Amino acid sequence: MRLIQSLENITTPANGWAATAGAFLTPVFYYFYGENRQDILIVLFFMIALDWITGVRASKKDETYSSEYGLSRIPRTLFLFALPALANLLDKVMGTPGFLFYGVTFGLIYHTWNSLTANAHRAGWPMPKSIVNLVGSEIKAKAERAARKEYK
Structure with a gap:
């Protein structure tokens, strides 16, 4: 029963x-x-989510956040989600199993890592000095854009 x-x-x-x-x-x-690629895609999707969180927090801190800023990031995020799929389809067409997919995906992960750590630093969250040094150019670029209020 x-x-x-x-x-x-x-x-x-x-x-x-x-x-x-x-x-x-x-x-x-x-x-x-592609099959059996869930782990790397979860890493990418998780990092993109963290990039959004840190970006919003940093933008609110330096008062560059606007609804247009948030809305303009939606197509960018969809584009980032689409690139690994496109690379996988190109791998299928060219017969290069995983070469483009993993290259593009790891490139996006590296780019997103730079962005989210620079955003976290801009937001004032504690970051190890070695990490801040690694993404110093990204931090500088984001700080300059924020100073000019160019986050549109």
Whole structure:
């Protein structure tokens, strides 16, 4: 009897829709990004999310944040999510399994790492001096743009 009651909690319309969406979207995801690449994509997506968080905080601190600033970052973020998929499709066409995908993805991770650490520094969050030295040019560029209020 308990098993039937617990199944009633699982078999809800919302869970049914979620399972159906997953059944259709998972093959699409694998087609665009390739199989067994979830870990590196999670790293990239997580770093992009941290870049957003640190960027918003830094912009609010130096008063360069506006709704246009936030909205203009949405197409940029979609573009960053699309680049690994494009690289994977080019790998398929050219017969280079993973060469472009991993090159592009690691390049984006490196770029995003520079951006999020520079934003964290601009926001006043504690950063090890060695990390600040590594991204010094990015910190300088972001500080100059903020001083000119060019975050549009």
